[in-house]
Amino acid sequence: MDVSGPANDNKSTFLLPFDTGRFGNQAEHYVGALAFAKTIDRTLVLPPFRTYTNVPLSDWFQIEPFTHFHKVITMEDFMKHFGDTKWPVGERRGYCWLPQNSPNECQMKNGNPFGPFWDGFHIDFDEYIKFGITNQADITNADRMVWLKSEWDQKYPASEHPVIAFRGAPATFPMAAGNRQIQKYFKWNQQLFAKAEDEMARLFRGDKKFVGIHLRTGQDWISTCKHAVDSPSFMASSQCLSRGEKVFQEMCYPTVEDVVKQTTKAVQKYAVGHLYIATDKLSYLQELSEALEPLQVKVHHLDPHLPQMDLMILGQADFFIGNCVSSFTSFVKRERDINGKPSTFWGFPV
Missing domain, CATH: 3.40.50.11350 (Rossmann fold)
Structure with missing residues (x-):
C-alpha cells in the first residue's frame, strides 16, 4: 500500500494489539479502534489478527476500503518503513489504562497473547505510561467526539506522544451500537x-x-x-x-x-x-x-x-x-x- 501519506503527517500514530478473544471479539475491537482513531484524528496502525500466530489484516480483508473512513497503515508497513524513524528503539512507550494511583504496573507483554504479539515484531518497551481517561468512542455522538479529542489533545499531545501503543484495543465490548456502520469498510x-x-x-x-x-x-x-x-x-x-x-x-x-x-x-x-x-x-x-x-x-x-x-x-x-x-x-x-x-x-x- 502507499505509505507516503498517513504516517508522514504530524499526527500521532497508534499501535494497538487486540484484546484477547476469538475472531468476533477482535473484530468488534477493530471497529471501536477505527472509531477512536477518527475521533481524535490520529493515524491508526492496523494490527494483525491473533490466532496462534499474528495474521496480517490483509490476509483476510482489503486495506484500501479503510482509507475511505480514516487514515490507516498496516502494522507491517509501519514497522518496515517508519519503525526506526518514528518509533526508534529507546523511545518506545507502552500505554495501559490504569488509575493514576493504581499500584499495578503497566505490563505490555505479560502473558499470552500479548507477549507473542509484540515479539512477532521484535518490539520491547523502554517506558510505560498509565492513563485514566477514556479511549472509547461512538461516531454517532458528535458532542462526545469533540470532548474526547480535546481530552487526548490536552493530556497526550501529538508533539510529545507521537506514537501511542495500547496494551488493549481502545474500544468497548460489546461494541457501541453507533459504530456498527463502520462494518461497511470491512471488505x-x-x-x-x-x-x-x-x-x-x-x-x-x-x-x-x-x-x-x-x-x-x-x-x-x-x-x-x-x-x-x-x-x-x-x-x-x-x-x-x-x-x-x-x-x-x-x-x-x-x-x-x-x-x-x-x-x-x-x-x-x-x-x-x-x-x-x-x-x-x-x-x-x-x-x-x-x-x-x-x-x-x-x-x-x-x-x-x-x-x-x-x-x-x-x-x-x-x-x-x-x-x-x-x-x-x-x-x-x-x-x-x-x-x-x-x-x-x-x-x-x-
Missing part, C-alpha cells in the same frame, strides 16, 4: 472470497438460494448461557435486545427442536433448496436433514479449517439465523445489514 480479501465462491458453487451446484444458520453448541457455551439468562446485557446481546429486555434461554442455547422448527420456517418462507450450517461443535446435521428431506432441501456443513469461510458464506445467504449473544453472529449480522440482507436470531420471528 474481504478478494482471493479469499473467491475461495468461498468456489465452495458455494461446489455445494449448491448452481442453485444459489440458501438459508444460513450459526449455532453455538459447545460445552463452553452451555456455561456461558447459564450466566447470560436473565441478564439485561451479555456479550453481543445488545444487537437484538432493547433497553430493559433480558437474555432468555432459547436465544442463547436453543434446543435441537427449536433449531429444527425455526429453520424449517425459514426455508419454507424463502423457498430455498439448500441449508448451510456453521457451528463451533454440534451441527444437528442429521436432525435437520431428516426434517428438511420432505421439502427437498439439501443440508450442508462444511466445517472449514478457516472460520472466515463460514463468515463469508453466511454473509451471502438469502436468509440468516444467528445467535444473538455471539460476536461471530454479530459480524455476519453487521455485514448483512450493510448489504440489505434479511436476518434474525434464535428465539425471534422468521
